[in-house]
Amino acid sequence: MKEIDEKFYMPAMRWTEVVQLVESLDQETTEIITPLVLGEWPNTYSFTKALAEDLIRDEARGLPIGILRPSIVVNTASEPVVAWMNNVYGAAGVVIGAGVGLLKSLHCDKDIAADIVPVDMAINAALAIAWEVAQHTSENKPVQYLNTEIKTTSKNEDIIPVYNYISSAQNPIMWGEFMKLSEYGLNFPSLKFVWYYFFTLNKHRFIHNIYIVFLHLLPALITDVGAKIMGKKPIMWKTYQKISKFTDVISYFSTKQWNFHNNNVQNLWKRMNPQDKILFKFDMALLDWEVYFASAGKGLRFYVLRDSFECLEEARTRYQRLKYLHYTIFYSVQLILLYVAYKIVLHYWITFKDVLLEILQ
DSSP: EEOSSSOOOOOSSSSSHHHHHHHHHHHHHHHHHHHHHHHHHHHHHHHHHHHHHHHHHHOTTTTTOOEEEOOEESSSSSSTTTTTTOOOHHHHHHHHHHHTTOOEEOOOTTTOOOOOEHHHHHHHHHHHHHHHHHHHOOSSSOOOTTTOOOOOOOOOHSOOOEEEEEEEETTTOHHHHHHHHGGGGGGGGOOTTEEEEEEEESSSSSHHHHHHHHIIIIIHHHHHHHHTTTTTOOOHHHHHHHHHHHHHHHHHHOOOOOOEOOOOHHHHHSSSHHHHHHOOOOGGEEEEOOHHHHHHHHHIIISOOOOOOHHHHHHHHHHHHHHHHHHHHHHHHHHHHHHHHHHHHHHHHHHHHHHHHHHHH
């Protein structure tokens, strides 16, 4: 487990070095060496965040600046409307992919924290941080927190406050619980669901890969062959290639545990007056995950899949049919496998019996 404090961390390659590298190479060469530059970083998205912090540390002297580090951002809790979301990245993408019936497995440890935060609460924290920074850094002085002393220093990293906005420190939710509560959304199926919900979190990569072969790639191949025969464009194989890239990124965060510290965020909340705490609610300890997820699924259906609730009953009827079809195929395949296993065992038993009889004679 890694300790992540609210402080600057030195990246493996400084922002100045990356700028020089990119400016001196063509696009094709840059793409080739990107994996080498990233090192242990899972993607360019997270890597460039670290570079941005490095830039701020070097160049932000005299500016009223604070750094907000939100963890995995998900649907709104209440503002501007309950459960609003406009993309399918991160944890929301897992819920959508599993819900519509495309995603069957995720390489994930169900017993580690899914460090998710509602987007509106993260924005409220950003607004509160702007107020805090404006109040205390107008003269390039560090923010004074509860039970701490102001330090006189010339280093930007000591002047610029960092805020880890996370849920795991105060109100943790494990990945297993996250996916279980996400099933609330299945009570409001969409006409855009392509299959019945059948999803598993697999801690071990080998088991996950078996699921991928038999529940992603093989069905995709069969579906695309059928589409080709009927003169339609095959799309499932490419779809699952994209899904695989997406889930590999998520797996980096869902199979590792970090111990985030958010003392600056908690102290900021304590400094706010009662009225501001109502207007800019961001204390993750106050969020009821069960109430939140009861609405989140409906939000993904309406705002991401853009499926009207007027067709909810029709969608429920269709989803019930998908359930019957799923279990018919599921148990039929099991019976076929059992029959094949029985024939194999019977064959070897007969062979063994004949050899045994010859020996005894």
